[in-house]
Amino acid sequence: MKPKISDVAKVAGVSPTTVSRVLNNRGYISQETRDNVERAMKKLNYFPNDVARSLFNKRTNLIGIIVPQTSNPFFGELTFHIESICASLHYKVLLCNSLNRVDKEKSYWEMLMRNQVDGVIAVTYNRGLVNAHEKPLPIVTIDHYLSPTIPVVSSDNYAGGVQATELLIAKGCQHILHINGPLKLETPANLRRKGYETVMQEHGRTAITYEIANALNRGEQQKVIAQLFREHPQVDGIFASDDLIAATLIAEAQKYGKHIPKDLKVIGYDGTETCQTLLPSLTTIRQPIELIAQKAVEVLLKEIEGDYEQEEMDICLPVQLIEGTTT
Amino acid sequence: MKPKISDVAKVAGVSPTTVSRVLNNRGYISQETRDNVERAMKKLNYFPNDVARSLFNKRTNLIGIIVPQTSNPFFGELTFHIESICASLHYKVLLCNSLNRVDKEKSYWEMLMRNQVDGVIAVTYNRGLVNAHEKPLPIVTIDHYLSPTIPVVSSDNYAGGVQATELLIAKGCQHILHINGPLKLETPANLRRKGYETVMQEHGRTAITYEIANALNRGEQQKVIAQLFREHPQVDGIFASDDLIAATLIAEAQKYGKHIPKDLKVIGYDGTETCQTLLPSLTTIRQPIELIAQKAVEVLLKEIEGDYEQEEMDICLPVQLIEGTTT
DNA sequence: CTGAAAGCGCTTACAG
DNA sequence: CTGAAAGCGCTTACAG
Structure with a gap:
């Protein structure tokens, strides 16, 4: 069995509360207890269970991203950048390929709600989606107007x-x-x-x-x-x-x-x-795909953290002409 | 606040146990109570909290997939197929872009463990990864030998x-x-x-x-x-x-x-x-990208369900020559 | 057919 | 500086 916090506590000769405290670096702990606990964690190869943490904290650090399909180069690159940026900010990404199909969008949406994602980045069509749910999650869309209250990131x-x-x-x-x-x-x-x-x-x-x-x-x-x-x-x-x-x-x-x-x-x-x-x-x-990804994540996280500002409802980024030989 | 099972129970005039039973379709429930409960769920727009469920069940229905980067068309298509197949089987996908970097592979691996994924599909290099952890998760790799005990899916x-x-x-x-x-x-x-x-x-x-x-x-x-x-x-x-x-x-x-x-x-x-x-x-x-994805998911799910068979250690799928005009 | 109790692994007030 | 208790939202034996 995977070790849990009480196993670590036993080995370190302290209470689970104390283990939790060193884990979260909260409150006062003597250096000695801290060392003890850390030694015990190493010995048992302990990793905290984020599912349990999420349940208590009501925060999963999970975001959903819905794209038509990652096999399309545009969405593949967008997904790559979004995930990379999220990872650097300690957010995890639940991936959804909607194929632009309303039925899939719906079931993905429900799945994301059940999994308590902190927010979603949607690159998807269905307009009814959001209104259907009384308590909408923090959401930002890329290139799609879902409703006037949902921020959009797009290029010009x-x-x-x-x-x-x-x-x-x-x-x-x-x-x-x-x-x-x-x-x-x-x-x-x-x-x-x-x-x-x-x-x-x-x-x-x-x-x-x-x-x-x-x-x-x-x-x-x-x-x-x-x-x-x-x-x-x-x-x-x-x-x-x-x-x-x-x-x-x-x-x-x-x-x-x-x-x-x-x-x-x-x-x-x-x-x-x-x-x-x-x-x-x-x-x-x-x-500017990477920039779009950056802005989308930025706005979403602001919504999640709760310091979202009205003026960022519609972010429009510059495009660039690249001349090849087909013109 | 999001409604929880006890809210539904209150509205339906039953116990949380009963609500859980209609949710999971387990045990005997009279048609009348079932209807009552379902009406209450609809009224409150109730969705079960999968985080809580996962904690109890020790099963997340989550799988991790680690690819170098989805912006590469091969990995973008592979990721698309894997996710689609998983979705159809009620598995959810946590996406990781490793860039083939050992440090990222390591931190993603730890992240997946903490999140209690049921298994992982890895398209990644690092060999030490798996041995470093005493209790390896169910895992299958695509095109990479991680260790002799880990099944590989590849094409010929x-x-x-x-x-x-x-x-x-x-x-x-x-x-x-x-x-x-x-x-x-x-x-x-x-x-x-x-x-x-x-x-x-x-x-x-x-x-x-x-x-x-x-x-x-x-x-x-x-x-x-x-x-x-x-x-x-x-x-x-x-x-x-x-x-x-x-x-x-x-x-x-x-x-x-x-x-x-x-x-x-x-x-x-x-x-x-x-x-x-x-x-x-x-x-x-x-x-055969889609087939590779199919086999990888199939083998992983067998490992997860526990009816994994030895002979499937190394699955090799046929390739196909496509002649264009560059030869 | 239904409910009260215990527990999944964690964290946070609250005492001490 | 440390621990016992309660609870996050759910499920499953166990009684009845």
Whole structure:
């Protein structure tokens, strides 16, 4: 059996109370008792049981993070940074892959509540989630508006959309299209499209957006892209709302005999490390992923500690254009 | 305050014991009491506290997973699958990004013990880890031998190395090199090199392997690649031990004016979904990532449930050659 | 079919 | 400076 505090107490010849005190460094303990207890802990290879501690303290130091899926490079990197930062602050991370599915979001949410997480970082859609529970946990979302009372961290999607579109125009594209994920969802990510539309309008162009219902599915992507080429054979510039779509686009374009960037210029979005390594030629708008993670954790911890300030409801971080050879 | 079992009991007009019984569906309860209790739970929006449950049951349904970093597509996909499978089996996942650093592995390991995880899936190096603790948890590793008593799940690295090398030879390469991660570590991944060396020898060729000390660092990769091109200008075939290295290789080769596949053929390793999307042209050896995740979870749960069988100590899964246009 | 009691491993007032 | 007692929210023998 794993040793418990009373075992240590017995070996050290003190009470469990005293052991607990040296463990938590609380109250006065004589150096001698302290040494005794520490020797006993070492001898028994004792580790405190955090489950018992959490029960008493009503604090788990656990946070939940809900992402669509860590296999997507953007979420994989985001998850990495969030977990790393949390670990450095002595928080532990319970991971949830929601696949953007409402049923999964719901059951994960309930799981996190049952496990008494101190807070959650959500990169997920479902709006009803939060209101459904009377006593919402501290929560912060990334790129998704869940409710007006929940803080959001995102990068400057509007500016990203503007920059991407302006670049295509500057490069001389005449027929510029946009491909996006599911549009009905009210996410800041839709601001990318807004940026695109605004710039197009300013230049007297018609904005046309193709929607991929399930952006995580590559087959779905190919279908929409095929349709796009069919309906707009004259297209010579495309702003894709993420790098994976852009990559699929490039592969499909080659099948149609379109040369990139001569016949068709493509710009993506996200600029993950992975994409910079695997497809360094891609022009893209880079999101400051690590910074997003940092801010999200920072805001969440403030909520948890209770010194949360109103002005931090909506944090918007700068993006950066990275020019490759696809434009 | 969150409602607890005694609150529910009060509302339902029964004892806490009874509430617990309907919660766990244990023992006999009259339909009427059951309905009463359920109504009370709904009314109070009650959710059981899993921390308290875990304390009593000495079972958390929590497993730890330690990977180098989820931002790497291979580990991102592996993590996704492991977590998804666990969720479907009502296990929760505590995520740890070790960066292959011994200090982090150690502190994560201790953290997992304190949190009373039921088991851990480790994709990590440190050998001393396990022996250091008298009472090791149920554990399974992926692609890493920690100790002879710990089961390993991996794909057929030797066959992968053989297939990769044979392909380059079949394509007419005369000077074939290999780039690998840190070689001193006794991982099944080194079998890839063994496969390479064996085939080279069979064909009377000299096997030469370049080592990247920190495979997670792209700057490091570039340095080694530059050295490789300097020392072996006549190289015309390279087997890279993962797809990211292969991608960096391809980018560097272009700087040296080498045309791929005419002047230089490149084959990678892993074949993640992400890589198939971002760099579909890459020839590679695909690991069955989802299957690896499945087996790892399966073996771990058997250890946890206690019906673990000896013959499953070393599970080796088949790999698959995927031919792109880089060979 | 239901409840009172004890206990999971810890911590914190409260005494001394 | 140290210890006995009570309790965190739950569950399981044990009675009835």
